[in-house]
Amino acid sequence: MAGKTQLLKVVILGDGGVGKSSLMNRFISNKFDSQSFHTIGVEFLNKDIVIDGHSYTLQIWDTAGQERFKSLRTPFYRGSDCCLLTFGVDDVQSFHNLNMWKKEFLYYADVKDGDSFPFVVLGNKVDVPPEERQVTADEAKLWCEANGRSPYYETSAKDAINVDEAFTAAVKLLLKMEERVEMRSGYTDTVNLHKNRSRKDHCQC
């Protein structure tokens, strides 16, 4: 794929109302709408970005955070290159649910080697007044540290804080992770076969 634009699939997950759609809108069209609706199902949009002189197309998948839409969103985790786990800094429950989101993602994305998958954690709505804030940066960082040292970004879709940075960081992380995977195992058919088999085994359990 040298010389060609690489398509990267990025999935944004997180509880309903944490601001996933708002983050995507801010990133893609640099807009914010305070009157947004809950997302139903899944939608995606593409955005081209250049990192270190290489161009990439980010295929950003916005999902419905509400529990009742689980069956609609999970089929589209497969083939993801990166996952943004999002919570609202003003919503402690959404922070607690990150565990569930990560687990759900790894299961449906059919990712075997969860440790080497690039997750980026976003604490959104940092623009809220301090008194409404329920999750501190330290709490969040602690969780990230415990979860594969995922990078953590405090963002605001409303005020356009850290949004582009977070997405760029996600891509960089992904590239780094890929490199690491390449170095660790190389891609030989043997490995692929092994992987296939292990997946099948898993299914039969």
Place this chain on the structure above:
Amino acid sequence: MVRVFSCHNFTSQQVFSTQSEPIALCCAGNIVFVSTDVCNIEIYTIGEKNCQLTHRFNTIALVQQLLYNEQGNYIATLELKTTRHQPVTFVRVYFNWQTCTTQQPTRARVAGQSVRWSETTANILEVVELPLKESSKHIASCNKTGNLIVAMGTTLNLFYHCSKTLGSSSFVYSDFEQALVINIGFNILEVAVCGDYIASISKSTIRVIKLVWSKQHGPERKRSSYQVFQRDHSTGSVDTYEGDNSFDSNPPIDEDTETPNRSAAVSPWQQVVFNDLYVGEEYEVPPVDDDDYVLWDFSTTLHSKMGDVISPACVLQEASLTDEKDEPVEITGPVETVAGQPITVEWTRKYKTRPLISSTTILYKCCKFPGDATEQYLHSLKLLPTYQKSSRRDRLVGLSCFVSGFHEGFMYDVYNCDCTLLSTYNYTAKSKLVTTTDSLLHAVTHNGVETYTIRKMAAALVQINEPSQNLAIPPATADICLIGFRQFFDITAVSAADNFIILVSKAMDSPSATKNWSIYALEMQDPIALYQDMLQLAARYQVSNSLAYQQLLTEAYLLIKSSVYYEKHQTDSDKLQELIKNCCALLGHHYARDSGKECVLSIPYYKMSGLCLPDIVSNHKQDIKIKESCSRYSGLLHYMDSVLFTPTSDDNINEETSDIILEIYNTYKPTKLSEVILVSNLRQYSDEKALLMLQSNSTHRDEKRTLEKCHSLDCVATSILYLRMCEPEAACSVLMSMTKDAITDVFVQHHHLLLDDNKAGLSHIGQLLRRHRADVLIEILIHLHDNNSIDMDRALDLLDINVGELHHNTHIRNYLEALISANERESIYPKVLELLLRIYLDRLNEQSEDPFAGSPAKTHPHSHVLRGDGHFATRYIWLDELPPFKGSRSLGQQCEHAKSQSFPRASSPLGYSRSTSPHSFTRTSLPQSITHGVTRIANEPCPCCCCNEDLLKLQSLLCWKSVAQETTQKVLSSLVKTMKGFISLELLCQSRLNITAANEIIVENYPHLILDYANSMALWESANHYVALLQMLLAKVNTEGSSMAYNTEDTNSVYMDQFEGVLSVVVELLDPVSLLTLLPSSGSCSFFLPYIERCYKKYKAEQLKEEIIQLVK
């Protein structure tokens, strides 16, 4: 065999380039969909001048293959995504592609999941992913049903395309339901689907099957509250889906019978969809308390949960052989199974009540191909349907299946499960890709694009045309033609739009930094222009190579026919229809000149051309005058026969044309000439010319000594022409030269020749025949009566029943006599009898006034004594003893008239024997010497049969077994005492009306005939008649005995003899007591005793017999 006629050129070429490197493409109408390597699809509209990018949308992954479906208005893709170095394939369907932009989000869902966003806008680009667990190789869709089929390994997954709505909302959305899993048994590389027909290929094997729906269903369940809709995309309206027992809009039963039993064909879809589609669908994930608890609900599509395998037991027992065979095999169906190649058809688990479904194999072909066995040999699989448009729904009328190998392509007709190889395409170089339009095939080889004709239309025409219309259909298996070649290199993809062939060309070895690809839109030749080019080329071959000429005409015809049928050029419809007619006319002319087996095709082609006979004749006039030796004009003759001898077509053909037509027959089919003159619709030819032709013809014929039968028709024709030209003598002499049988044959076959134009009277030839060959005419009329051509009343009219006196009309008498002489005509006896009796009585009456009237003068040996043909029964023998006969001998004796002098009799031209003429003649001009004799004879009539023909016949008629009483009554009342044979006639009548009276006559006047008379009476089987006669005789004997004085001894003994004779009969019939009461008390004992004894013995014998029978019982 492929013929090469270079006549096709692409009219224009546009080149454009996609923004990113193209991977795959497809077309719909004149829209081109190109997938590129940056995960998007670019949509171009090709116009006359330029190709315009109208839409572009992002796909989720790299599109390897894409297709557009008309019915569902969707773009289906086979996508490849490599994530973390693992390639994964997806099959996705994009809806609302017209409204798409790259700026709007694309909504995604999985097929079969119920949609929750009914409230929000429906018009954003939507992608539906098919739930597949294995890697897919190829996809195909059916343009009529919208169904999608996915090839994965050795199986095919059929997804049913449907429209759904949620509950009470009006939000309708398209969806797919995985319905069937079909295991083909080999690794499928390409697939095609059309209704229930499915074709698939592996590297070197092709298999075409048809799904067979059984009417058996599982137990029916209650309907769910969901409704399923089939969206009508053309009108935008939504109707409740009413499918048939098939994937196809045209169920299999419809192909065979015109009126399918709709109620019997319950839609399997309707049933399965209503009953089971959403079973287990409306679950909600239970609240997740435990972090480790995961409900994985994707399992509904797992193969382990598939429905039962439904396939014939024999298939299950079969073991699958190896994928690729060593030996080439071809099996053309329909066959249920292919040994070693079982197929299974399974419903997915969702469908719980489903009709049994199996498959029929239409084609199984394993090719042996040259070269590397790892290479893919077969490619470009296609199913090419032809539908007949109708208001209710389109009917599938043709289905061809195409598949290509490296160097040759094969087109099969697979319609209705019958498999026929239509054409083999031998390319000039190794092929890579093939695309087809409705009338042409474009094969991409290493060198360029080769354009061939196809036979899809020809194969479908057989179904489209009503057999009753007798239209010509070019044979679908006829050789195809290579009609064009265009050089191209590095073509990687090809697709056919409406008016364009779209090619993707990629230079493989150019530096990758630059754009090394281009897309070509080659504008196809307008059918009209191509048609004209074909005809131009054909014209060059017309003289030198008639086969090539014919082939090009046929190609041109099929080309135009296809463009009309497939409705691509509606605006030119009239013009195209005109061209079809022109082409038919040319084909008609071609076959007209032909003499081979196919020459009869001139008839349907001329019919389809709309030309009339004069047009056609004038077209050939020039050639015919030259008398080309190479053309035999058999086709033209067939056509002319069909027009000239069809009663309904009343072409008003003028004299000039008529003469040419006769000339054509005279030259090319002289044996038919007279028939054309006599019996065809042709009227206005010149009689002189026709006569000349016939005469020259007959001299030819005499030399060649051809059949007598044709000759006799020629003679009749000649005679008729003479009559028309007012030369009756010549006409007569021709007629007289013919044998009776010859004349009869002709007129029995062509009886209308006897009738005049109003069909009221005899034609001129009929009259000529009556005058000179009356006997033949009567015979002909009898034949015609028997074959129901001319009934009796009509014949009597023709013979002038209403002119003159009936009993003088010999022809009528002869005709009637002939009619009544055969048992087969018993049904018309009463009518004939009435007339004949009148005739005979009138004649007898007349003869009583003039003894010479009606006496023929025949000298040659003959007999008028009738032997009992038909109604003419054998006369009773005692009639010969009654006057005027003097015993049976007297009948055969030579006529006394003839003995004395056979005087000349003038017979009237029309056969009347005018009563006045002989009458006055005898009275006035007989020589004195004879007059004496005549007088003598007049006093005592001649008893010969000739002089008593009428009497003999009348007696014979009355002797028939079952003459009605009214008839005899009528005869009796018309009898005149002076009539010859009066007494015999009276006796015959009375014997049926009043036996006593008859008995009295015979007893009084002809006692010596009493016994003969009594025995001849068939009626007299009962004793009563004999008893009555006996009593009458007894009385007679008594009186005779008492009045001996004036009776001779002779007379008395006669009576006694007869009395004894009658008594002998009576004795046999009566019992002793009855006999005794009958006998006179004064009778002589010695005389009667023997009789009484005989009677008693007989009586006793009978009694004994009774007793024995009784005992035995």
